Amino acid sequence: MKEELNLDWANLPFGYIRTDYNVRCYYRDGKWGEIEVSSSETINIHMAATALHYGQEIFEGLKAFRGEDGKIRVFRMRENAHRIQESALGLKMQPVPVELFCEMVTKAVQLNSRFVPPYGSGASLYIRPLEIGMSASVGVRSSTEYLFMILVSPVGPYFKTGFAPTNICIMREYDRVAPKGTGRWKVGGNYAASLGAGEHAHELGYSAVLYLDPKEKKYLDECGPANFFAIKDGKYITPASDSILPSITNMSLQQIAKDMGIEVESRHIPVEELDEVQEAAACGTAAVASPVGEIDDLDTGHKYIIAKDGKPGPVTTKLYNTLRAIQLGEIPDTHGWNTVIEETK
Ligand code: PLP
Ligand code: COI
Numbered sequence: 156m157k158e159e160l161n162l163d164w165a166n167l168p169f170g171y172i173r174t175d176y177n178v179r180c181y182y183r184d185g186k187w188g189e190i191e192v193s194s195s196e197t198i199n200i201h202m203a204a205t206a207l208h209y210g211q212e213i214f215e216g217l218k219a220f221r222g223e224d225g226k227i228r229v230f231r232m233r234e235n236a237h238r239i240q241e242s243a244l245g246l247k248m249q250p251v252p253v254e255l256f257c258e259m260v261t262k263a264v265q266l267n268s269r270f271v272p273p274y275g276s277g278a279s280l281y282i283r284p285l286e287i288g289m290s291a292s293v294g295v296r297s298s299t300e301y302l303f304m305i306l307v308s309p310v311g312p313y314f315k316t317g318f319a320p321t322n323i324c325i326m327r328e329y330d331r332v333a334p335k336g337t338g339r340w341k342v343g344g345n346y347a348a349s350l351g352a353g354e355h356a357h358e359l360g361y362s363a364v365l366y367l368d369p370k371e372k373k374y375l376d377e378c379g380p381a382n383f384f385a386i387k388d389g390k391y392i393t394p395a396s397d398s399i400l401p402s403i404t405n406m407s408l409q410q411i412a413k414d415m416g417i418e419v420e421s422r423h424i425p426v427e428e429l430d431e432v433q434e435a436a437a438c439g440t441a442a443v444a445s446p447v448g449e450i451d452d453l454d455t456g457h458k459y460i461i462a463k464d465g466k467p468g469p470v471t472t473k474l475y476n477t478l479r480a481i482q483l484g485e486i487p488d489t490h491g492w493n494t495v496i497e498e499t500k
Pocket of ligand 1: 401402405439
C-alpha cells in the first residue's frame with residue numbers, strides 16, 4: 156500500500172516538491188536505451204556537455220489530474236510529445252519517439268501517483284520532461300548523446316491571484332526571442348532571456364510581461380510563460396506569430412470556444428486593439444486561463460483597463476470552467492484529450 160502524504164494540497168505553490176521517482180532514458184550509439192527509474196534528484200553530466208555550454212536543452216510541461224471518479228488523467232500528452240520533437244529538430248537534437256515519451260510520462264505518473272493532488276483541491280501534478288545534450292564538446296556542434304528525463308511535482312496556481320484578474324505590462328526595452336528565432340520551441344534559453352524582463356515587471360508590481368512581436372513591436376506576441384487571448388465583441392482572438400510557443404492550452408480553448416459557437420480568430424493583433432477588447436487572459440499549462448485585469452503600456456503610459464469591475468469576464472470563466480471540467484473528468488472528453496493512467500497499488 157502506498158503511504159498517504161501529508162501535504163497542504165489546497166495551498167501548494169507552483170514549485171518543486173520532491174517526489175518518489177523520476178524516469179530517464181539515454182540516447183547513445185545511435186539509439187535510445189531502456190527506461191531507467193531513479194529516486195535520485197541529481198544527474199551525472201560531463202562538464203563539457205553541450206547542454207551546459209551551448210544551450211542544447213529543451214523541455215515540456217503538462218499536467219495530471221485526479222478526477223471526480225478518483226481516476227488520474229493526463230491532458231493531451233501526445234501533443235507535448237510532438238512539440239518536444241519540433242524543439243529537438245529546432246536545436247539539432249535527437250527527437251524522442253512519441254511512444255517513448257508517452258510511456259515515460261505514464262510511468263512517471265504511475266510511480267508517483269500518491270503525489271497526484273486529490274480531487275477538489277484545485278492542485279495538479281505538473282509533469283516536466285526535459286532533454287539535454289550530454290556529449291563533451293568545446294567546438295560549437297550538436298551532441299551525439301542525449302538524456303531525456305521526466306520529473307514531476309504537485310503544484311498549485313501559477314499566478315498568486317489564481318482565477319482572479321492579474322495585471323501585466325508592456326515594456327519595449329526587452330525581447331525574449333528574436334524574429335525567426337527560437338520562440339516557437341520550448342528551449343531553456345528563451346526562459347533565461349526572459350528573466351530580466353520578468354523580474355523588472357515583478358518589481359513594478361506586475362505578474363507578467365506581455366511581449367510584442369520582436370521585429371516591429373506593433374503586434375501582441377505572448378504573455379511571459381503563456382499565450383494570450385482576448386474576447387472582442389464575442390469573438391476569441393489570439394495572436395498568430397512565429398515567435399511564440401504553440402500553446403496546447405490555447406489550441407484546446409480555441410476548440411472549446413468553437414464548440415460553444417464562439418468565432419475564433421488567430422491573427423496579428425495590433426497593441427492598440429486592446430482598447431476594444433472586453434476580456435483578456437494568459438493561457439498555458441501552468442497559467443490555465445488566468446484573467447487579465449489591466450495591461451499597462453509602460454512606454455506610452457497608456458493603461459488598457461480590461462476587467463472594469465475587477466472580475467473575470469463571462470466568456471473567460473466559461474472557457475476556464477469547461478477546460479477544467481474536461482481535465483477532471485466531470486464532463487465528457489469529446490475530443491479524446493485525456494489519457495487515463497492505471498494506478499498500481
Ligand atoms: N508560451 C510559453 C512561452 C510557455 O512557456 C508556455 C508554457 O508551456 C505556453 C506558452 C503555454 O503552452 P501550453 O499551453 O502548451 O502549456
Ligand atoms: C508551462 O505552462 O508548462 C510552462 O512551461 C510554464 C513554466 C515555464 C512555468
